[in-house]
Amino acid sequence: MQAVKSMKAVKGVFMKKIINRIKSCRNNTAECAEDCSEEKSSEVCARALRKRRLKTILRILLIVSALAVTAIIIFFAQFFKINEWQEFSADKILNSDRSVLIYDADGTLISTACGGDERIPVSIETLPEYVKYAFISAEDTRFYEHKGIDFIRILGAAWADIKAGELKEGASTIGQQLIKLSHLSSEKTFERKVEEAYLSMRMEKQFTKDEILEMYMNFVYFGGGFYGIEAASLGYFGVHASDLSIAQSAQLAGILKSPSTYAPHLNAEKSLGRRNTVLGQMHEYGRISDEEYSAALEEKVELRNAIPKQYSYYIDFVLSRSAQILGMSLDEFLRSGAKVYTTLDTDADNYCTALINDSELMPCKNAQGAIVLLRSDGSIAAINGGRGEYTRFCFNRAVDAERQPGSLIKPILCYAPAVELRGSTAASTVDDSPRSFDGYSPRNSGDKYMGKITLRTALAKSLNIPAVELLSEVGIPNAVLFAEHLGISFEGENLSLALALGGFTHGVSPLELSGAYCALSGGGRYTEPFAVTKIV
Structure with missing residues (x-):
């Protein structure tokens, strides 16, 4: 570390200064002796000599003290490997894995999804004081009361460690625990503990106490796959953290x-x-009354686990589409904590x-199918x-x-363009007779033909x-362009x-066909089918 090299350079400068100061002291003493003999005033000479010597000694002591402090700092830096310490980064806490929350059209939370930790952040302002x-x-x-380190608790833990001959007793504050979980390893070494304390104090300078407590409660692991107090509250007791009782709060804190x-689903007796x-x-520290206790x-x-886990084709579609909207990979999005x-x-x-x-x-056991249900505005109500x-x-x-698409494409690619571009109506007539169109000779089902009929009958x-x-009459390019405006893709198709x-x-x-038909039923106005209204 550059700081350690600088300290060594300072050490050399201090040594030179001490030597020069000693030489100066000798010269001053000799000069003082000459002055005394010339003035022949022993009392005045003695006082001046003592004064100069005292000043010189004080200067030497100051230099030696500074040198000792520098040596201690150098030793501290090398022993505790300061050059390997991390910088405090709030992002490691605030940008941790969070669950995506999914709401239906009524604003009801219907599912959570996560790519890592099951975590649902909450504001500390929503929580009861207890x-x-x-x-x-x-x-x-x-x-x-403390500034990131509890020295009183440290002294008690240190005495316990001395008696045990090892690092056994913990004295970590909430801030130190948060730093350990987000920045450091769990190994018990003096070096790691000192770094933990340093980073905890750095965090205290950037955040208020309540902000630190909020980050802590949203970050820590409660067992059961639940990270943070909201996920734990819903996962263990089926209530939001804002609705926890005193007993439930104490049980979560105890975990x-x-x-x-102490997780209640693993050992109910120990958890209790x-x-x-x-x-x-809480009662001893005056946090709750006798009656509450x-x-x-x-x-x-x-x-009771009340974390909604409704997985379906619709939920999958929403998650994939949301990631696409935000320009993220699905894995990144599932860790983002977004509300969709x-x-x-749902019904x-x-x-x-x-x-x-x-x-x-x-018709048979292995038959397959799919369902898309759209509203007239293009919003997707259901997908299977x-x-x-x-x-x-x-x-x-x-x-x-x-x-x-078979015959499902006819209204979109043939009849609607004829009405839109040629002015045809349902009463317009067409000739349903077998013939060739530029070498293409289509046939009706069952080889049955009706001659002159209306568009209404032909379509029905x-x-x-x-x-x-x-x-053929509208023109393939015109019809394709019309259908493309209704969401039908012709990329890579043979335009015939x-x-x-x-x-x-x-x-x-x-889904594409449903969107196009929705436009026909909605007066010809096409809206790309959508399932997501807002992402926050």
Whole structure:
């Protein structure tokens, strides 16, 4: 480290100064002796000599002291490996893994998703005072009094360590614990403890006490896969952290000493005993009244996991689309802590799932299908991507399956362009007779033809010849451009009259078709189908 090299250079300068000062002292003494003999005043000479000697000695002592301090600093820096210490970074705490929260169209939280830690940050301002004091009583009683290090507690722990002959007793403050968890390893060494204390004090200079406590409660692990107080509250007791009781607060605070020992789902008896210990500390420190203490001791523990975990084709689509909107990878997004507000109709989505899995409606056991339900404004109310067992982020036929659309493309590519570009109406007529169109000779199903008929009849009976005729008259480029404006992609397709009958090379997804039909039912105004209304 550059600082250590500078200290060594200063040490050399101090040594030179000491030598020069001693020489000066000798010269001054000789000069004083000459002055005394000349003036022949022994008393005045003695006082001057003593005064000069005292000043010289004081200067030497100051230099020696400075040199000693420098040597101590150099030793400290080398022994504790200061050049290897980290800088405090709030991002390591504030940008830790957080769960994505997903809300339906009614604003109800329907699911959480995470790519790492299950963590749902909350503001400390939403928590009752006794929640804060449960953690302070359990982990750091003088939290609001010290500056990141509790020297009183350190002395007690040091004496216990001396008697044990090893680092056994902990004296870490809440700030030090947070630093250890976010910046350092868990090894118990003097070097690591000193670095931990240093970083804790640096953190205290940047954040208020309540901000540090909030970061701590949102960061720490409570066992059960729950990180942070909100996830733990929902995961263990089925309530938000803002609704915790005194007893529940004490139980969560008690877990932190050893989640593998005191997590209630692992050892109910030990967890209860630890809870009561924390309650006793809260009572002893005056954080709760006698009545509150007695009532909390009597409160029964009821475990209930209320973290919503609704996985579905719709949720997968929303997560993937949100990541795409933000220009993030899916893994990055799942760790972002974003709140995603969707257009999901939960009841409709559940109905679609039951409908597509109804074996009585399917022609055979291995039949597949997909459902997309859109509102007139283009918002997606429901998605189901296939029959059978669902797995997360599996193939979604509603979105990813591109198949030949068949006759479903006729209204979009043939009839609507004829109405829009040629002025045709439902009463306009077409000739449903077998013939060739520039070498392409389509046939009707069953080789049945109706001659002169209206567009209304041709469309209702899904006849092939009229569809090809309309596409030929409108022109393939014009019809394709019209359909593209309705969200149909023709990239890589062979642009021929066969498109009128759904003869696509790559195909169209159910979502694309649904969007195009939604435009037809909505007066011709196309809105790209969407499931996400807001991401915060």
